[in-house]
Amino acid sequence: MDTPKPTYGISDLSSILVSKEDIASRVAELGKDLNEFYGNQHVTVICILSGALLFTSDILRHLTFPTQLDCLRAESYGNNTESASKPRITNPLKNTVEGKHVLVIDDILDSGKTLKSISEYLKQANPLSVKTCVMLDKKERRETEIAADFVGFDIPNAFAVGYGLDFAEHYRNLSSIGVLKEEFQVAPKD
Ligand code: IMP
Ligand code: MG
Numbered sequence: 001m002d003t004p005k006p007t008y009g010i011s012d013l014s015s016i017l018v019s020k021e022d023i024a025s026r027v028a029e030l031g032k033d034l035n036e037f038y039g040n041q042h043v044t045v046i047c048i049l050s051g052a053l054l055f056t057s058d059i060l061r062h063l064t065f066p067t068q069l070d071c072l073r074a075e076s077y078g079n080n081t082e083s084a085s086k087p088r089i090t091n092p093l094k095n096t097v098e099g100k101h102v103l104v105i106d107d108i109l110d111s112g113k114t115l116k117s118i119s120e121y122l123k124q125a126n127p128l129s130v131k132t133c134v135m136l137d138k139k140e141r142r143e144t145e146i147a148a149d150f151v152g153f154d155i156p157n158a159f160a161v162g163y164g165l166d167f168a169e170h171y172r173n174l175s176s177i178g179v180l181k182e183e184f185q186v187a188p189k190d
Contacts, residue, residue, distance in 0.1 A: 006184045016176050018176060023135075023152075023163055027058045030152060046097075048073070050166070055163065059105065070093045070097075071091065087118075099128055101127065104130065106133075106134045107163075111143040115132055119132065134152065140157040161180045162176050168187065
């Protein structure tokens with residue numbers, strides 16, 4: 001039998017976990033929560049590349065307090081669905097966070113290793129505070145003690161793609177979040 005070919009579109013998903021409409025309304029609610037929490041304080045918003053790109057850009061538009069945007073890249077997954085090693089920071093910040101309130105935005109909290117490493121890395125610079133905001137939380141998969149301060153949705157233990165989340169850099173452009181069919185969770189040979 002022929003192996004099925006991915007389309008890299010919505011038909012590669014076995015189910016939708018979060019629709020585009022639900023994402024938009026939850027992002028607006030999170031924006032409100034963040035505005036209440038920070039009031040009029042200045043905050044450095046840190047987008048964890050590449051997964052949090054879409055979520056960060058949507059949430060930023062709801063924020064009413066003064067922000068400065070920076071980005072960090074941490075890598076652990078390679079082209080697989082399991083984290084391979086301890087996450088490495090492969091793209092450092094442009095500006096120091098010393099004496100700043102920091103809000104870290106990531107796509108998903110899975111084992112927790114990435115957000116934990118990033119929080120520890122940031123705390124070395126003596127920021128005023130470090131808070132975390134994730135679109136998705138897969139609590140079942142946690143391997144380290146960490147909880148995000150602001151969470152969009154709790155999801156079950158399945159490999160999710162879309163709205164920034166990828167498999168081998170594909171699917172980030174999908175506007176909903178869904179479960180990638182098992183047959184497409186195969187690392188490409190390069
Ligand atoms: P953690 O270090 O295991 O918490 O993984 C965090 C990172 O792994 C996220 O920022 C994602 O880039 C990636 N990741 C974890 N789970 C998924 C998933 O279900 N789909 C796509 N990427 C994921
Ligand atoms: Mg990823």
